Amino acid sequence: MDQYKRLSQDFYNNDTLTVSKRLLGKRVVRNLNGVILEAMIVETEAYIGTIDAAAHSYRGMTDRNKIMWEDGGRLYVYQIYGMYFCMNVITEPRGTPAGVLIRAVEPLQNIDTMARLRKIDLSKTKPIALTSGPGKVCQALGISKADYGTNLIIDNNITITEYKDINQSQIAISPRINIDYAPEAAKNPWRFFIKDNPYVSRHKNNSRLF
DNA sequence: ATCAAGATTACCT
DNA sequence: GGTAATCTTGATA
Numbered sequence: 617m618d619q620y621k622r623l624s625q626d627f628y629n630n631d632t633l634t635v636s637k638r639l640l641g642k643r644v645v646r647n648l649n650g651v652i653l654e655a656m657i658v659e660t661e662a663y664i665g666t667i668d669a670a671a672h673s674y675r676g677m678t679d680r681n682k683i684m685w686e687d688g689g690r691l692y693v694y695q696i697y698g699m700y701f702c703m704n705v706i707t708e709p710r711g712t713p714a715g716v717l718i719r720a721v722e723p724l725q726n727i728d729t730m731a732r733l734r735k736i737d738l739s740k741t742k743p744i745a746l747t748s749g750p751g752k753v754c755q756a757l758g759i760s761k762a763d764y765g766t767n768l769i770i771d772n773n774i775t776i777t778e779y780k781d782i783n784q785s786q787i788a789i790s791p792r793i794n795i796d797y798a799p800e801a802a803k804n805p806w807r808f809f810i811k812d813n814p815y816v817s818r819h820k821n822n823s824r825l826f
Numbered sequence: 827a828t829c830a831a832g833a834t835t836a837c838c839t
Numbered sequence: 840g841g842t843a844a845t846c847t848t849g850a851t852a
Binding site (some may be wrong): 694696699 | 844848849
């Protein structure tokens with residue numbers, strides 16, 4: 617590791633909306649068999665346990681979502697549509713199920729390896745296609761269900777560190793993406809992203825800045 | 827045992 | 840703008 621500090625247990629054992637905002641500008645460090653992939657978080661969504669009909673934890677504990685009841689700083693990985701994975705950073709102390717979906721990152725190091733994992737030829741396709749969406753993020757960083765439950769505070773395969781200071785004026789807020797199955801919850805402005813960052817997933821909701 | 831649905835993406839017109 | 844791809848999971852019987 618270099619000069620940037622890992623985020624602490626206290627960082628994660630916190631209010632989910634606060635953690636969602638504070639994760640912007642932080643750096644994901646992924647050790648993939650000795651190859652270090654690094655990327656900055658640029659887009660997040662909060663999923664808030666028992667009050668949020670869009671959250672997997674809303675209807676209680678299952679085999680899939682049980683990690684959400686653990687302490688913050690754990691990794692919740694699930695498969696979607698039979699072919700993609702999504703990664704969530706668990707928040708709040710043990711017993712309170714909540715997490716933050718990492719929707720987009722900006723590649724920083726070993727971008728060629730990310731392109732290979734994404735099966736993208738960077739001479740033909742724009743680099744923003746690499747990591748501008750939750751399924752793309754996991755594919756580019758080689759994250760799958762094998763990483764379910766990773767402890768970001770002590771584990772060496774995946775961690776998150778300080779990186780760039782993002783102030784409030786650089787953060788845009790919108791409703792969350794693709795949660796039509798929970799129309800009431802979809803009204804909550806619980807998506808956060810860095811304004812004008814090219815890696816933020818493109819969507820009509822981007823125009824609604826609070 | 828069966829079955830519908832999904833915190834998505836790539837590709838098509 | 841629209842839709843196919845693809846399969847684990849959770850709910851119901």
